[in-house]
Amino acid sequence: MKIVFAGGGTFGSVIPLLALAEKIKEETSKDSCEFLWLGTRTGPEKFLIKNYQIKFQPIFSGKFRRYFSFKNILDIFKIFIGFFQSFFILQKFKPDVIVSAGGFVSFPVVIAGWCLKIPALIHQQDIVPSLTNKLLSPFAQKITVVFEKSLKDFPRKKTILIGNPVRQEIFQGKKERAISGFQLEKDLPVILIIGGGTGALRINQLVVQSLPELVKFCQIIHLTGGKLKKEGLTKFSRYHSYDFLTDRMKDALAAADLVISRAGLSTLTELSFSGKPTILIPISNSHQEKNAQYFQERGAAVVLPEKNLTPDKFVEEIRKILFDQSKLNELSERIKTMIKSGAEDRMIKIIFSLIKND
Numbered sequence: 001m002k003i004v005f006a007g008g009g010t011f012g013s014v015i016p017l018l019a020l021a022e023k024i025k026e027e028t029s030k031d032s033c034e035f036l037w038l039g040t041r042t043g044p045e046k047f048l049i050k051n052y053q054i055k056f057q058p059i060f061s062g063k064f065r066r067y068f069s070f071k072n073i074l075d076i077f078k079i080f081i082g083f084f085q086s087f088f089i090l091q092k093f094k095p096d097v098i099v100s101a102g103g104f105v106s107f108p109v110v111i112a113g114w115c116l117k118i119p120a121l122i123h124q125q126d127i128v129p130s131l132t133n134k135l136l137s138p139f140a141q142k143i144t145v146v147f148e149k150s151l152k153d154f155p156r157k158k159t160i161l162i163g164n165p166v167r168q169e170i171f172q173g174k175k176e177r178a179i180s181g182f183q184l185e186k187d188l189p190v191i192l193i194i195g196g197g198t199g200a201l202r203i204n205q206l207v208v209q210s211l212p213e214l215v216k217f218c219q220i221i222h223l224t225g226g227k228l229k230k231e232g233l234t235k236f237s238r239y240h241s242y243d244f245l246t247d248r249m250k251d252a253l254a255a256a257d258l259v260i261s262r263a264g265l266s267t268l269t270e271l272s273f274s275g276k277p278t279i280l281i282p283i284s285n286s287h288q289e290k291n292a293q294y295f296q297e298r299g300a301a302v303v304l305p306e307k308n309l310t311p312d313k314f315v316e317e318i319r320k321i322l323f324d325q326s327k328l329n330e331l332s333e334r335i336k337t338m339i340k341s342g343a344e345d346r347m348i349k350i351i352f353s354l355i356k357n358d
Contacts, residue, residue: 003035003099006110007102011048014101060079119357181248204225215237283306304317
């Protein structure tokens with residue numbers, strides 16, 4: 001069995017597919033499946049995928065923008081190059097199926113696969129359907145979605161509600177190991193701040209500006225995405241910044257009393273299964289605002305709009321939630337109910353059915 005995964009540019013389209021690959025490896029013998037990942041040339045996914053011992057091959061890809069930009073013209077040529085790269089890679093690898101969870105890099109891969117009559121499954125995570133997935137829906141044999149309301153966004157006959165795959169490793173974190181590994185103080189609250197796979201400049205700046213006050217009452221594990229100048233920050237002994245965390249992420253989650261994050265669905269899924277009280281700061285004017293709104297309306301997260309969010313307001317909200325145990329408990333219980341479990345098993349069954357019918 002040969003499977004091509006397509007996704008990248010951010011970790012959002014990568015993490016659920018890694019969870020799926022992990023589950024397939026568990027359920028099949030070591031020599032019975034072979035994976036190949038087609039991703040972007042400049043995105044952060046290569047760093048993460050290699051930790052899962054999956055072959056990675058970058059291709060050219062153009063970004064789909066819903067607004068006018070001269071970059072759209074250049075990206076048309078990148079898409080054509082990516083298509084021909086994908087075509088010859090797929091022709092040589094001869095996969096049984098292509099699996100994508102969005103991301104503009106998946107467009108030339110799925111189209112090339114359609115030309116070669118290779119079945120494709122595309123997975124829609126966010127509340128707002130991605131432009132890439134909307135464009136690819138006629139070329140996919142199956143479409144899976146996380147939320148019931150997403151069923152109406154795609155052809156009903158081939159769209160299935162499954163939830164979102166989650167990496168099993170996040171359940172293996174140990175707080176004791178995190179305390180020693182991250183050099184944490186045992187009796188001080190821990191905040192985990194997740195800026196996203198490509199970083200979040202605004203959040204990073206906000207954290208740095210807020211540090212003098214934050215470290216008075218908590219300690220911080222900060223994922224910066226590699227986009228933070230760290231000069232002058234070493235004086236804060238309660239502040240620990242990392243460009244990325246791979247195998248140590250599970251311990252960071254286990255240690256966290258409160259998580260502050262963007263509102264990408266792959267991250268929200270892991271926070272949901274971890275039951276972590278969460279503050280969301282969605283990217284302004286993006287699909288993340290709808291994700292965050294969906295969680296906020298159900299009492300599963302606190303949302304702080306990025307626009308006009310000052311360091312004083314940021315610190316005030318953190319302090320208010322962190323020292324309100326009933327609020328922390330409520331957020332923890334409600335976020336646990338947000339994502340349907342068992343998505344990995346459902347998606348594997350669909351993949352096997354596509355291979356069998358091919």
